[in-house]
Amino acid sequence: MKAAIQKGDILIVGGGAGHAAIATTDNYILEMSGSQNFASWFIGGISNNNHQFTKQNWIFGTSNEQGASSAPHIAKWIQLWRMPNQAMAKQCADYADAKF
Numbered sequence: 001m002k003a004a005i006q007k008g009d010i011l012i013v014g015g016g017a018g019h020a021a022i023a024t025t026d027n028y029i030l031e032m033s034g035s036q037n038f039a040s041w042f043i044g045g046i047s048n049n050n051h052q053f054t055k056q057n058w059i060f061g062t063s064n065e066q067g068a069s070s071a072p073h074i075a076k077w078i079q080l081w082r083m084p085n086q087a088m089a090k091q092c093a094d095y096a097d098a099k100f
Helices: 055-060 086-099
Strands: 012-014 018-023 027-032 050-054 062-065 069-070 078-081
Touching: 018 069, 018 086, 027 055, 055 062
Parallel strands: none
Antiparallel strands: 012 018, 012 078, 018 027, 027 050, 062 069
16 A cells, blocks of 8 residues: 555545545655544634654554654555546645645
8 A cells, every 4th residue: 555655646544534635745645634622623623733744654653743643544444546637636736735
């Protein structure tokens, strides 16, 4: 799985309400990590909710990278979606990296 992920790929993780992320490079994954406090999702949102993790840490989990932790996503099913237009996929990844 790790070797298959490329810049611009969309990753969908199963379990609960589900989860999505984007590969901003061939080595980093950007996700909106959320919060364990579900009430905060509806009351004012979650500030500073975006985090980038190395592929290794995103897939297998980490206790701390850039001040955030990532669950071991490998414990659930992961779908990898790849756009047919790779130039557009890379533009989307660059946009996500710059804006989030």
